[in-house]
């Protein structure tokens with residue numbers, strides 16, 4: 001089942017002589033349970049796409065459906081409810097509340113939902129187990145490492161069991177060890193909890209944790225690369241496609 005359907009999406013910023021076409025007839029679909037990477041050169045339209053999926057921007061033309069909801073048909077308060085109930089966000093800056101404990105931060109989206117959740121404690125236990133946060137639940141964000149903070153942000157993003165987790169350069173603030181660690185947890189959430197993830201990244205290593213990469217260029221679909229058995233081979237194919245999408249010129253091996 002497609003959890004995300006992007007159909008003939010275009011976005012034009014500005015007017016008359018200042019018009020910029022950020023997205024140009026972009027179409028693709030994401031099935032439930034996929035882990036998608038979105039890549040493409042600077043200015044390709046990745047942030048614009050993410051902002052439209054997050055209902056922060058509206059398209060000029062075209063359609064987006066998430067979990068069967070036509071985003072265009074929602075009014076502002078319905079959009080807010082949709083964001084709260086169906087989307088999770090993990091961004092580069094973690095946006096944790098410093099005077100709340102890790103557990104309170106993770107539970108915040110459930111606190112904001114109107115319905116009673118008899119399974120709050122169970123959900124907290126499950127996500128903190130998946131993200132290895134069990135021993136840190138009583139700590140405050142200021143006491144944690146960057147990698148731990150990003151894991152708290154991810155736990156907060158998935159505690160509502162969103163239809164789609166949107167991630168924007170989620171490892172951008174992490175050193176390479178913490179980044180690898182975090183990507184393994186994301187992969188585990190995807191494989192064990194069946195969380196559907198769409199992650200924008202510039203980094204081929206980060207992208208290689210996804211199951212499929214969609215490359216966009218000049219606002220349009222350019223190509224896709226699907227993972228086989230080996231992450232290493234996937235990584236090489238991502239590098240090759242990056243070179244193609246940028247018009248060549250990627251020196252892969254420096255020899256003298």
Ligand SMILES: Nc1ncnc2c1ncn2[C@@H]1O[C@H](COP(=O)(O)OP(=O)(O)OP(=O)(O)O)[C@@H](O)[C@H]1O
Nearest residue numbers: 013014020021022041042043044045046047048049
């Ligand atoms: N609010 C805006 N007003 C005018 N032009 C915009 C606006 N937002 C984006 N653009 C333009 O739309 C195009 C796509 O931008 P976008 O930020 O979506 O690309 P990107 O792929 O995310 O780039 P990067 O990798 O550098 O972050 C660019 O030409 C950009 O200058």
